[in-house]
Amino acid sequence: MKEKAVLPKKNQLLILLLIGILLVVIAIPTPGKKKTEEERDGSRTSSKTMDGNYPDSSEEYEEYLENRVARTLEYVEGVGKAEVMITLKSSGQKIIEKDQQNTSQKTDEEDSSGGTRSVQDNTTDKTSIYEQGSDGSQSPYVSKELTPEIAGVVVIADGGDNAVVVQNITEAIQALFGVEAHKIKIMKRTDT
Structure with missing residues (x-):
């Protein structure tokens, strides 16, 4: 007994084609400007970091990190107003x-x-x-860009005389940058 193969009908083929086109359209990324945190909250940052990219020079990169860390630490209970200074071991490296x-x-x-x-x-x-x-x-086409390694961090904060706050700031910086505790200094801020 010979079985007859069942072929999909025109409507079924059309539906499959439309689903395929829909999946392709969904998968294509759309170019759009992403707003960075600095653009949303209008905080103090260098204008060169407003496009969401990392800054080009070591000094701009230091300033970028200092501003982000200071702004983040100010949200931590007991820290208060904070200033951050970061020093780098070397400049970044671009892999061509x-x-x-x-x-x-x-x-x-x-x-x-x-x-x-x-x-x-x-x-x-x-x-x-x-x-x-x-x-x-x-x-030259840059395939990878390595960020500079951090040598040390100084944080001057209103709560810099509180042992718990100092421990929290130290642990946060260690978690963010992998810097040893002896390369992190937390001090009390004075109003001058």
Whole structure:
């Protein structure tokens, strides 16, 4: 007995096609300006950090971190008004994408006395990859950017004389930056 294969009808195919198109449209990211915390609450920040990206120079990066940490600590009970100073060990590092080609060649040679010798030749050629800007300029393509490592942190806060507050601030900075406790100094703020 021969069975007849059941094919989907036109309406079912159309529905499947529309579902497929809908899934593709949903998966495509839409460009949109994301508001950073600084834009929402109008807090004190450098205008160069308002676009949501990390600042370019080490000094701007320090200022960016100092402002964020100070603003965050001021929400902690007992801290009060806070000023933060952060020092960096070095500037950040940009990893440039390189196109790498490896070639390997193996040659077996025989000499007149019947002995064989094998020669292996390996070559690696690395070329930087460039991206073209909207103005036609070319710059190396950065595949990864490493942020600078923090050397030390000083926090001057209204509650800097309270042992519990000092412990909370120290633990917060250790959790954020992985800085050892002896590289963190918390002091009482004075009004001058």
